[in-house]
Amino acid sequence: MSANQENGEFAPGDGLLVIDDLTKKFGGLTAVDHLSFAVEEGEILGFIGPNGAGKSTTFNCVTGTYPPTAGTVYYRGEDVTGEPAYQMVKRGMARTFQSFRPLRDRTVVENVQLALVPDRLFSMAGLRGETRERARALCERVGLGDRLQQTPGELPHAGMLRLELGRALATEPRLLLIDEPFAGLSGPEIAEISELLTELREEGITMVVVDHNMRGLLQLIDRAIVINFGAKLAEGTPEAIRNDPAVQEAYLGGEGT
Amino acid sequence: MAGKTEAETADTVGLTINPLELPRRHQLGLLGLVAFAVLPLAAPVEAIGFISSLTVLQVTGALFFAVYVMTWDVVSGYTGEISFGHALFIGVGAYTSGMLNVHIGLPLVASIPAGVIAASLAGLLIGFPSLRVKGPYFSLITLVTPIILLRVFVYFSDVTGGETGLFGIGTISLDPVTNYYVAFALFVFALAVFLAITRSDAGQILTAIREDEDAVVSVGLNPAKYKLFAFVLSGAIGGLGGALYVHTYAQGVATPSETLGLVLSIELIVATILGGIGTITGAAIGGLFFFLVRTWLRNVEVTIPVLAVPVSELYFLIFGLITLGFLFFLPEGLVPRVLMEAKRLRGRSAADAQPDGGGEP
C-alpha cells in the first residue's frame, strides 16, 4: 500500500475498484461513513461486518442501485459514481443478490440465457442454438449441469446461489460482487462454493465477497476489510483481522470466528 | 411451466418454415387465418346459411377489436404494467386522423400516419410514468388520463364533436367487403409484428421485466428501453387501428365511446383475461371471441323471466361476472389452459415444447 492509502486516501488507479470517501445517508441515518478502500485486480477481497454495518448499502452505491450521498467510485481508473446499475454490468461489474432474484417463470438454463441476450430491441440471438450452448456450459460451470430444465422453485438453497452466480458470470464480468453467499449453507456446501469461487479467480475474475459470518469466509479470501456503523474498522490479511482487538470487540458475543 | 420456452434447433428458427412441419396449434392458427381470409367470399353463397353480409360487418368489427386487444397484451401482458386506459391510443389515433381530415382537409394518406405518430407519442407519454411510478399508481395514471382527455374533448366540442362525435370524416371505402379486407390486413399485420417481437429476444426480456425488473438490470439490460418500446409500439398500432376504424368500419364517424371510452379499455382487459394474458395469440382469439359473443348477446331475443329484462342489456354484467369467475378459477386464460390440457392429453414431454417468448402461443 502506498503512503496515501495508509492515510485513507485512494487514487483512481490504485486498483480495479477504488472507493474514495464514500458516504450514504438516508434522511438522518448515516449508513456509510467516509469509507475508502481499493480492490486489487485478481484478489478475492472479503467485506465483513456485523448485521447493519452498511455492507449492502455500500454494495448498492458501488453497483449503481442508488448513488452515494458523497464520495467517488472508480472502476478501472474511471469515475463511475452514480452510473445506473445496468451500465455498471455492461462495464464488467456484476453482482449477486443476497435474497436471490431468479426469474421464476422460466427454467435455470433460460435464466442464464437472458444474461446472454444482446441489449437490442430487435434480436433473435438468444434463440439460436449457440446461445443455448453457452447457457448450458455456464450452468455446468457453476454446478447446475443436471438441473438445466428445473425452475428456480425446484432448486435447493445452494442451487439458487449457483444460479445467481451463473447469471452473473454470463455477463462476462471482470469484477464480481457477491452478497452474503454463505448464509444458509451447510459446511460442505460452503467448501464447494469456495472452491468454485477460487476457480473463478484462477480464470481472472476479481471478487469482493460480503458476509457477516467470518467462519467460511476467512479461508477463501486473500484480504479483508471490516466495517462497522458504516466506517472502516480494520483492514488486512485474514490472520491480522482475526486477531484484531477492535474486530473482536465488534463481534463480541456475536458470530465471531 | 418448465420447458415451455425452450428454443428449437437452429434450423427452425431460420426463415424457411414448412407448414406441414409446424406444431398442431400453429397449423390450426394458419387454418383459422385462411378461413378469415375467405369469409366474405362465402357470404353470398346461400348454402353456408349463417354467413351473411351482416356477419361480414360483425367480423370486421371483431378484427379491429382483436387488434386493440393485442396492443394491450403486448404492454400489460408482457411487461406487467397494467394499463386501465388503453383506449387512449385508439382514440388519439382516430381523432387525430379524423380532425386533421375534417378541419384541415388533410388527405387520408397523410392524416392516418399523423394519427399513428400522435398515438406513438401518447404511448411514449404514458410509458414514462411507468419508469418512475410503481405498479398500482401507474395503473391509476392510465385510468385517469383518457378520462381527462375525454372531458377536455367534451369541453372543446366544437372542434372534437363532443360526446355525440365527429362527423363527415373521409372514408377509404363504404363497401363492407373492402372494409373487411382492410381490417383483416391490419389484423394480420399486427399479429405478425407482435408475434415477431414477442417470439424474439425482446419477448424474453419483456416477460423478465414483468417477473423481476431488478433481475433484468442485474444482467446488464436497461428495462426502460424495452418498456418504452412496448408502449410506443402498442400506441402506434393502436393508433393505426383507431384511424383505420374511423375511416372504414365507422363510416367516417368518430365517437368517444367507441374510441376513448372507459368501457372499451375495460373490455380490452376482459378479453385478454379470457383469452390468456401474455400470449398475443390468446389475446387475438380472446378479442375475436369477446366481440362476436358480445354482438350475439346484444342481438339475442331472450328475456330473463323474473327481472323482465332482455339479455341484451345485461351483456356487460354477464361479461363482468364471467371475468370475475375467470380471475378466480382460470387466471391464466382460456387459450393457455386449452393448450395445457391438450398437451397433457397427448402426454407430450417438456422437451417437445416450442418457443414463444414467455407463454404458450
Next chain:
Amino acid sequence: MVNAANLAVNVLLLGALYSLVAIGFTLIFGVGGVLNLAHGASITLGAYSAYYVTQAGASIWIGAVAAFGLPALFSYGMYKGMIRKVAGHPITVLILTLVAGLVIEQVFLVVAGTQPLAIPALVDGQTQLLERGVENNRIVAFVLSWLIIGALFYFVTRTKQGKAILAISMSHKGAALVGIDADNVYAYTWLIAGALAGIAGLFLASFLTANPLMGRNPLLLSFAIVVLGGLGSIRGSVIGAYLIALMDQVTVTMISTRLSGVTALVVLVVVLLVRPEGLFGRELAE
C-alpha cells in the same frame, strides 16, 4: 360573477362528504395496500338503500341507517369473499375491484333504470346564514359528516381496534410482532370504509339525485384526494378533500361544468409524478 357565499357553502359541504369517501379509501389502501376501485359502488349502494327504504314507507332516518349499514356489509363481504382470496396478486386485486364496481353499476342500471331518483331530505326547511337561505338538509349533512369524521379520528387514535389500523398501515411486520390479527383489522377497515361511503352517498343523493353511475365522480375525486393527502393518512384525506373540492368547484363555476373533475385528475397525475407520497403520506414500509 361567481357567488362567493354559494361557492363557500358548496365547498364546505362537499369537502366534508368527499372526506368521508376519501378516508375510507385511504384506510383500505393504508392497511391492505389495495386500491379499492369498487369504493364508488358503496356510495351508490348507500343512496339506493335509503331510496328503497323510504319507498317502502319508512322514515328517511331509517333510510340513513340502511345507507350506513348495507354498504358496510357489502364492503365487508367483498373483502372476505373476494379480496382475501387473491391477496397475493395486486394486479388481480385491482382488476377484480374494478370489474366488481362496474358490475354493481350494471346491476343498478338494470334494476333501477337510468332515471335519476330523488331522496327525501333528512330535515326540511331553510335557515338564514350569512344573509342567504341555506337548506337545513345541507347543514345537517355537514354537521353529521363532521361528527362522523371526529368520531373516526377518536376511534383511530384512542381505541385499541383503531390504533391497530394505524399500526398495520405503518408496518405489517411490526404489527404482526405485537400480535395484531391483520385479517380482522382488514375486515373491519373495509366495513368502516363501506359505511362512510354509504352515508356520503345518501347525502350526495339527497341534494343531487341518485343514479347508478353516481359513484364514479366521487371515486375519481377520491383518487386525487388520497394521493394528494398521502395514502394512509386521515388528516391528509380531509385536507386533500377540501383542497380538491375547492379546486373543482372553482373550475366548474368559473370555467365550465363540463370540466368537472379534470383539475382533480390533473393534480393526481402531477402529484404521482412529482411527490408520490403526497402531503402527509409516509414511505410505506415493507
